[in-house]
Every structure is written in C-alpha cells, then in structure tokens.
Amino acid sequence: MDKYAQDDLIIIYGGVDSQFLPVPDQISVLDTKVDSFTWSVPNIDPVPSSAPFRDHTATIVGNYMIIAFGEYRNTTNDIFSDQIHMIDVSEKNNYMWVKSFTPNNTYTSNTTTESTSTIEPASATKSANATKSPGEGLAAIIGGTTGGIATVIIIISVSYLLYRRKRTVIYAPQAKHAINC
Structure with a gap:
C-alpha cells in the first residue's frame, strides 16, 4: 500500500x-x-x-x-x-x-544569491546517487577503508600497550615488593 x-x-x-x-x-x-x-x-x-x-x-x-x-x-x-x-x-x-519509460532529465538551476537552486523531479527511476560524480563513490570507499584500517591499528596498539604494562610488574618470590621491569 x-x-x-x-x-x-x-x-x-x-x-x-x-x-x-x-x-x-x-x-x-x-x-x-x-x-x-x-x-x-x-x-x-x-x-x-x-x-x-x-x-x-x-x-x-x-x-x-x-x-x-x-x-x-x-x-x-x-x-x-x-x-x-x-x-x-x-x-x-x-x-x-x-510498458516503457524514458525519464525526463531536465534540471533547472538558479545560481543567483537571492534564490536557491531548484531541481525539478525528473523521473521515477532516478536514484538519489544519480547526481554524484563517479569519483565520489570511489573516494567514499577509499576513505572508509582507510578509516577502518586506522581504527584497527589503534585498537591493536592500545591493547598491546596495556598487555605490556600488565606484564612489566613481576613479583619476585624472595622480594617483599613488586619489581618493575
């Protein structure tokens, strides 16, 4: 419906x-x-x-x-x-x-400072991404991948530092206090 x-x-x-x-x-x-x-x-x-x-x-x-x-x-x-x-x-x-459909791809744009840009709806098949340039999708993929890799590296680094910090405290059986290495 x-x-x-x-x-x-x-x-x-x-x-x-x-x-x-x-x-x-x-x-x-x-x-x-x-x-x-x-x-x-x-x-x-x-x-x-x-x-x-x-x-x-x-x-x-x-x-x-x-x-x-x-x-x-x-x-x-x-x-x-x-x-x-x-x-x-x-x-x-x-x-x-x-039975067949040809979209009307006519756009009107006003660029003066007093008016805003107007885009007339053109068709039922035009997607929201159709106005983007082909390079924008690739840039988004590269940016997302780079951000994801950087996040994984940061998480691994912090985890390693916390692990090393915990391991540096050694308890010597003959000593009465902990020795930091």
Whole structure:
C-alpha cells in the first residue's frame, strides 16, 4: 500500500482473498479528502501476466506507482517475480500500465544569491546517487577503508600497550615488593 500525496489519495495495489487467490480488483483508491472517506476502483488496462499480486513493494514516485518483485500466478501456481512494473496514476480514474519509460532529465538551476537552486523531479527511476560524480563513490570507499584500517591499528596498539604494562610488574618470590621491569 502506498499513499499518493497529491489529491490525498491512498492507492492500494494487489492483495489476496481468504484462499490466498488474487483479489478481483487489483487497484483500489481511498479518497481521504472527503469527510466520509470514499473507496473507488479506477479504470486500468489489463494487468500484465507477470504483475505480482502479493509479497511485492509498491511505491509512488511522481505520477508513477512502481511495483517490484512479489508473486504472480500463472494458470495454477504462484511464481516469484523478478520484474519491476509501473503504473501511470496521473489521471484520477484512468490508470495505465507503462510498458516503457524514458525519464525526463531536465534540471533547472538558479545560481543567483537571492534564490536557491531548484531541481525539478525528473523521473521515477532516478536514484538519489544519480547526481554524484563517479569519483565520489570511489573516494567514499577509499576513505572508509582507510578509516577502518586506522581504527584497527589503534585498537591493536592500545591493547598491546596495556598487555605490556600488565606484564612489566613481576613479583619476585624472595622480594617483599613488586619489581618493575
């Protein structure tokens, strides 16, 4: 289940009945804008045969619901899906399965001192790391590895010094006091 913030709609995709069979309406919408919340079933083209009905994730990004993995049913068996599907939910009662998707990578940036930089959301598939340069990931790996090695060296050094300090106090059986070596 995922909430679609625009228009205060909660869109639910998939589900099973008491016999663990797919529910007849794979998409249901709850309108939370009205006083008595209202359920509806939007128009949608036929569901792809490999679209999952349970154990999947569904996330709204922009005007798209991204449905990943889960289980789908062939004629008699449930099969685990390794696919990602998308539904265009931009029209309130008419949803459409997206068969291909080309992101709009247009960015607008204002660099004057009075305004802040604006980045328009471009696509459902763009990750948070997509704006980083390739060298930043490598620098993070090198920095993390170096920091980890330095931490291990410090721990070993402190442990060795504490061990040596404890060993330097020797008790001589014939002496009445400890001898520091």
